Amino acid sequence: MFKNEANQVRAGWLIFLAFVAMFITQQIFALPGGVLLALVDFPFQDGSFDMDINAAFARHPWIFLLTQGGGTVGGMLATVLVWKFVNKGTLPELGFRGSLKDLWFGLFLGAASIVVIFFILLATGNVKMLNTFGSPEFTVYTLSYLLLFILVGFFEEMFFRGYVMSTMQRRGNPKWLIYVISAVIFSLVHGTNPNVSVLGLVNIALVGILFAYMFDATNSLWLPIGYHITWNYFQGNVFGFAVSGTTPYGIYNVSVENGNSLMTGGAFGLEGGLLATLLIVLGFFATRLYVKMKAE
Numbered sequence: 001m002f003k004n005e006a007n008q009v010r011a012g013w014l015i016f017l018a019f020v021a022m023f024i025t026q027q028i029f030a031l032p033g034g035v036l037l038a039l040v041d042f043p044f045q046d047g048s049f050d051m052d053i054n055a056a057f058a059r060h061p062w063i064f065l066l067t068q069g070g071g072t073v074g075g076m077l078a079t080v081l082v083w084k085f086v087n088k089g090t091l092p093e094l095g096f097r098g099s100l101k102d103l104w105f106g107l108f109l110g111a112a113s114i115v116v117i118f119f120i121l122l123a124t125g126n127v128k129m130l131n132t133f134g135s136p137e138f139t140v141y142t143l144s145y146l147l148l149f150i151l152v153g154f155f156e157e158m159f160f161r162g163y164v165m166s167t168m169q170r171r172g173n174p175k176w177l178i179y180v181i182s183a184v185i186f187s188l189v190h191g192t193n194p195n196v197s198v199l200g201l202v203n204i205a206l207v208g209i210l211f212a213y214m215f216d217a218t219n220s221l222w223l224p225i226g227y228h229i230t231w232n233y234f235q236g237n238v239f240g241f242a243v244s245g246t247t248p249y250g251i252y253n254v255s256v257e258n259g260n261s262l263m264t265g266g267a268f269g270l271e272g273g274l275l276a277t278l279l280i281v282l283g284f285f286a287t288r289l290y291v292k293m294k295a296e
Helices: 011-040 053-059 059-083 103-125 140-170 175-193 200-218 222-238 275-295
Strands: none
Touching: 011 059, 011 140, 011 175, 011 200, 053 059, 103 222, 103 275, 140 175, 140 222, 175 200, 200 222, 200 275, 222 275
């Protein structure tokens, strides 16, 4: 049950151990931000002791960054420690190898994908801009969420691609199973997000497979990390769409109320729409072309 035919601990147990360690460490590292929020925002909501945590964080974006960013750093640390001391692996073996050109291409591809989706939605009348291109609204969230999404991009790729896929590969699992398991776990973790939808979870699983393909095709985490960062940031903090159901704070603000939710993703954000499905699929072709060009 616990070991395979080679007397090795099965990959599933190692992934479960890493997940538990990651979760616990995240809570510990997020705790200082939570305590600070309670200190600076007490009593809550103008005298009411019924705390709306999201509203409280909205009043204190840097404390939100300290809390969420701290938890993310904790998750990264746990992933590295389990990989090093339990899996006996190194950072290059986890996926931090190869050319930084992969990172730059990933940053470009993630941003370009969201830009294409946005302009299709705008041209078809599925979104309405609430401020003009000439009147961007820069706020503290513009910087704080950039820092947060950089951390999230690193952490989620380190764990869901680097740790999960490498652990399964070391145990001799077939490639198709490695892709599917890493993507399904990635999608299920997002299942508790606000305004979650079936298509949203399907798209998150699909982009998880894309990230797995990027990792496998380049033998490096840099490409999926770059794509992940700008995919999130351009959704929420450039164009003002929800990111996997979370509240957006965009430079530009849009309304999707009169749009087709199958196209816009509705309250879950672009990841809940069919255009995201299309651009994710195109991401496979773009990655294949990029890898082929690199090899020439």
